Amino acid sequence: MLRISGLRAGYGGGTVLHDVSLTVPAGTVLAVVGRNGAGKTTLVHSVAGLLRPSAGVVEVCETVTTGQPAHRVARAGVGLVPQGRRVFSRLTVAEHLRLAAGSRPRGRVADAARWTVPRVLELLPRLSARLTHRGNQLSGGEQQMLAIARALLIQPRVLLLDEPSEGLAPDLAARVRELVAGLAAGGLTVLLVEQHLPHALQVADRLAVLDYGRVVLDAPAARVRADPTPVEALLSVATPDAATTPSPADRGDAPDRAVHH
């Protein structure tokens, strides 16, 4: 399980996340949605240890990881599938997998439950045919599968995925959502950042909306599926172009009103 309490984080003295509290029980998917710049990646980086929060607590299965560097957070069981995949262009698929498998923490995961390279390739068969290809020779979908494989090989208890469908063809994006749902069904705790509300709702057990760094809605996905209108209003889905997103001054206190509609 992942518990985030009162998290505050930002850059260079400026605050982006304000008092963010979210809980993700084991075996469930929390989808985090929000407009461009709402703070979704900042949240993921704060949990993953890539950004040091200025206040609050992050707990991974009862272990407090707040403020620890990324390698320690990974060792505590947090796998990250970063925005933009971040695979190494010069390394082959096999080299990526070997590196990730070599850095896996020992002793925490029972052998039967351990992610090994063969088990990961069974889950992601597309990668098997690409083992000798370098990162820059892979399609976007293959890079995404590799990023997921790499995260699984650190034996995560919590998996963070930052817009894994970004830039993928619809069938591949659907495959990624299927994978995420399957991993949660297998017991993983999943925090999924997703831009597209209908896609988030397909896979989420719970949905949180971030707006200007605050959680303005945190609800069971089933409830949002039954009436997505307030969340659509919060996300301004009719104006996907960031340039048309209203400024805080234009919006007044719209997020709170929208939540309670």
Ligand SMILES: Nc1ncnc2c1ncn2[C@@H]1O[C@H](COP(=O)(O)OP(=O)(O)OP(=O)(O)O)[C@@H](O)[C@H]1O
């Ligand atoms: N390294 C950084 N230094 C300074 N400000 C940053 C940095 N990274 C992000 N920000 C700012 O923090 C705010 C939140 O950005 P963040 O990337 O977390 O949003 P996001 O919700 O993930 O957006 P997107 O949907 O566009 O990925 C934005 O105003 C952004 O400009």
